[in-house]
Amino acid sequence: MSGTREPGFRRDGSWVGASVPRKEDPRLLAGRGRFVDDITLPGMLHAQFVRASVAHARITGIDLDGVRETPGVVAAFTAEDLGLADITAVLDRPPHEFVPTAMPVLARDKVRYVGEPLAIVVARDPYAVEDGVELAVVEYDELDPVMSDTAALAPGAVLVHAEAPANTLVDVSMFATEGIDEVFDDAHTVVRVQAKTGRQNALPLETRGVVADWDDRDEQLRVRTCTQIPHQVRTVLARCAGLAERQVRVTVPDMGGGFGQKCVVGREEIAAAAAALKLRRPVKWIEDRRDALTAAFLAREQRYDARAAFDADGAILALDVDIVCDMGAYSCYPFTAGIEPLMASAEMPGVYRLPAYRVRGRAVTTNKAPTGPYRGVSRPQYVMVMERLMEKAARALDLDPVELRRRNVITVFPYKGINNITYDPGSYRESLDLCERVLRDEGWCKVRAESADRVIGIGYSCFSERTGYGSGAFAARKMSVVPGFDIAEIKMDVSGTVVVTSGTMSHGQSHETTLAQIVADRLGLDIDQVKIVQGDTDRVTYGFGSFASRSITIGGSAVGAASGKLGETLREIAAHLLETDLDNTELDGAGGIRLRDDPDRGLSYADIAEIAYLKAHLLPKGVEPGLAATASFDVAGDGTFANATHGVVVELDRGTGDVRILRYVCVEDCGVAIHPQVVEGQCRGGIAQGIAGALFEQVTYDDTGQPLCPSFMEYKVPTAAEIPEVAIHHLETPCAFTENGAKGVGEGGTIGAPAAVLNAVNDALRDTGVELDDTPIPRESVYRALEGTPVEVLERQPV
The missing domain is CATH 3.30.365.10 (Aldehyde oxidase/xanthine dehydrogenase, molybdopterin binding domain)
Structure with missing residues (x-):
């Protein structure tokens, strides 16, 4: 079935499948929601953090005397004052594959990124606490910062962690098909993509925050926080503070977004709760937007060097990939620094039949804020690379790019991939066909062919979204904490x-x-x-x-x-x-x-x-x-795979290099849609974030490690004016092993958008000889390509 269902109360006598009015709306739309910052307790104090002002240094002294003398300040604590155990995320892998690194709740001997928390200040009101933070005196013995993956891996590089040789936290080769080099040697066509993707902030509307207090009657530390993983916060807090888990209760009020940034345990929540325990008074911490942009968990900064071999008919024969992920200063809990390279390594073949596969995935540590999960986790990046390989192969073989995909997508299910993952039934070919047909029927191919005065391109991405990861899937990553x-x-x-x-x-x-x-x-x-x-x-x-x-x-x-x-x-x-x-x-x-x-x-x-x-x-x-x-x-196998195809029409501005999206079509299959309107909301929101990564958002630093995006003036977030109307068409392949036939849908929009937008831009540039493989797409590169700058000059331009 295709098209959009109209909102209604029931469909065929069933609540499932009906776009019923949301039960949350009366409360949230009327302003009666209760978020962390809405909570006020009697005698409540307010906390903020003294943060590192340099990216890499030994701490030689922290003087909080002036802080404690500030009117309204009640207390100020360093790591030694709180005496908390470190947060350490672990993979059960040998030392040559994984190096664990302890993340102190408050930095003790060394700082590893600008914004790292050094001390917590607690005061009677939010203004006094800010005054107190300003009077902290921190002395450093500065070290050279490591500010890129290439610098981290360079011979003789400064070490971010002494225990991590070559600044490498994860180095895993998960697959290496025997004889793959001979496949490449004998292949009719070999194409290569070298791509990098920009560091991003998940940017939930509500920043992180916590209100914590000790209850003598219940003998419990009560923590109200906006987290996606309350039980893991309880576990880590209890361990850090030396409490039994029954002595910690974590509750989550209404929450304004997370997108993965809040599904790891943060240091600030633990420190604020520990301060409340020590003072026996309620303590509130609300992250300000500057700290959220510069010191919260970030994501996405990855580099790929990928080759694919094809036969003369366009069938893919082999894939060889080297993946390097810049994970910042620490491993996040519970997923570790392996979350991005292991995800990409395991699932990169995606929707395509692939006979031979070799991959190496590395996580390197640098002097930047740590990397955590963000909607899609590596899939927007590796899908972008796979789809660029398909486009390049189509050009080399003089085939239509959609037809090349048709020849390679999985059509017989269940399918056991070269990556040892079993794919349950989906509609990979059907979604691709429908998406192309919609754009053709709307006349976009004709517009592109007949508009000589306009620069128009059409791009596609065909992908799957693995959802319902059970314990077995996470255990395969060898996580010591196994969700599922x-x-x-x-x-x-x-x-x-x-x-x-x-x-x-x-x-x-x-x-x-x-x-x-x-x-x-x-x-x-x-x-x-x-x-x-x-x-x-x-x-x-x-x-x-x-x-x-x-x-x-x-x-x-x-x-x-x-x-x-x-x-x-x-x-x-x-x-x-x-x-x-x-x-x-x-x-x-x-x-x-x-x-x-x-x-x-x-x-x-x-x-x-x-x-x-x-x-x-x-x-x-x-x-x-x-x-x-x-x-x-729990899911005993490999989870279930939702799938989709995105089709995008763009127009490039010759005078500015701007990319304008004229049309966006999404054909999605999430199995049984419990609430179709919610499904479409998830798709549209994810697509907006994917477009943001393709065209706008990137966290950058100067050579000394200072963040260059401390506000929305520098960090380019798209508005409604830049996000197009999205047409969504539904297919339905029910999952055979979930209770309701549903597959997940939360990340698919983000996964498919960067590849589709990038392919559309390259299609528009098809007559210039320029091909762009990085995101966010540099406007200057688009402008110069349209202006006629030689490719070899353009490739030397910094982006």
């Missing part, structure tokens, strides 16, 4: 309504609605009779939060399974009360149980709940009082 499963619990009260707890964590994905739709369908309830609870480590047994498009595939499956278990208990009680066999009962789809052989006889959930809670003596033997069920879900 999720646990859900459902409780029905005496009135027959339910509360469902989930280990997933909404930060804008509409979980209160989509998870409720799954429950409402499984139990035959109205969606308003379902309440979803997330983000409370005391109420949710355990969970790994939300990232990698796992919330509906894994969290939603756990919720569905728990609902199914509760339904069985309801049937068992009803069968006993109605004096019939269990097999003669069924859910009636309207909040009750009925008899199969006499549908007019039955009991409502409220009737059954009254027995379960208030008249337990009437329950059948072996059934305990109350109505609750718990279920877990």
Whole structure:
């Protein structure tokens, strides 16, 4: 099916598949949402951090006397004052493949990037704390900073960490097909792409923050923070502070975006909570935008050198890739510095049948803010490289680029790839065909051919999005912390309504609605009779939060399974009360149980709940009082693959080199769409971030390590004027092993956009002899190519 469904309440009697009004909207749109910065507690203090002003140095002294004398300042703590253990992320790999590096909560002996926290200052109000921070005196013995991957890997380079030779944290060759060199030697055509991608900030609307206080009655450190992974924050905080995990409770209020930046454990949250514990007073820290732009977890800075071999008919024969990822100063917890090179190495073949593959993936450390996950994690980069290889091969073989893709995409499923990943059924060929047909039917190919006075190009990207990573997939990376499963619990009260707890964590994905739709369908309830609870480590047994498009595939499956278990208990009680066999009962789809052989006889959930809670003596033997069920879900295999094709039409401005997007078409297949309107919102938001990476956003530094993008004046974020209208068409290939047939959809928009935009720009430049392979696309390079600057001169231009 294609096209966009109109919003509605139910489709074919089912909540799943209907674009129902979001349950979150009345609260959020009316300004009644409660975010971290909305929380105020009696006696609350405010915290900020003394941060490193140089990129690389030994710390020879920190003088906080002036800070402590500042009016309104209550306390100031260094690392020694708080005495916290370090945060260390580990891979279970041999030393030649992985080097662990400890990240102190507050820097002690050395600073490794501008903005690294050195001390925490706590005051009675936000203004006094800023005054106090200004009076800190830090003395340094400065060292030469390492500011690029090439500098990090250069012979004799200064070491960011003494324990990491050659500044290399990860060096893994995951695949090397025997005889691959001979394949390249004998190939009809070999093409090469050398590409680099700019460092980016995930840029959630709400910056990071925390409110922490100690509760004497509960003997708990209560931490309210905007995180995607509350249970991991609890674990790390307990370990750093020497507490039992029961003594830490992490709760997450409404959250304004995360995009992966908040699915790692931050140092500032731990330090603020430790200050609250030490002072026995509530402490709030809210990250300001300057710190968010310069000192928060960043992502995306990668370099690829890739070769692909093809036969005369355009079939890809082999792929050989070297990947270097600039991961900044430290490994993030729990994913480590391996998150980007391991992702790219494992999944780069993507949607294409590939007989031979060799890859080396490295993570290097530099004097920049650490790298964490960001929507898509390496897939926007390696998809861009793969799609550039396809375009270059098509030119070399004089084939249509879309036709070359058709000859290589996977069409028979399940497909076991050369990367040892099994791909479940998808619509790779169908999405490619539909996307091309839409643009042709709209006349864009004719416009490109007949507009001699305009510079117009059309580009495509065809890709998959691996979602629902189970424990097995993360274990294959040899992580010491292995995410994967999720646990859900459902409780029905005496009135027959339910509360469902989930280990997933909404930060804008509409979980209160989509998870409720799954429950409402499984139990035959109205969606308003379902309440979803997330983000409370005391109420949710355990969970790994939300990232990698796992919330509906894994969290939603756990919720569905728990609902199914509760339904069985309801049937068992009803069968006993109605004096019939269990097999003669069924859910009636309207909040009750009925008899199969006499549908007019039955009991409502409220009737059954009254027995379960208030008249337990009437329950059948072996059934305990109350109505609750718990279920877990994990994916035993390699996860499920959503897929999509993006098609883009661009026009280049001869006078400025600007890239204007005239048309954007997305054909996506996420299996069963729980809420089509939410799916489209995810696609559009992801595409906007992908376009931003392709054309605008890049974190840069000077030679001394000072960030050059401390505000939105320097960090170029697109506005609504730069993001085009996006046409979305749906295909549906249900997943066979999730509870609801859904595949993930959260990252696909971001994954496909850079490749499609870059290919469109290169198509527009087809007559200039220039091909661009880096993002963000340098406007000056586009301008000079259109102006007629020789290719060899253009290639020497810094970008």
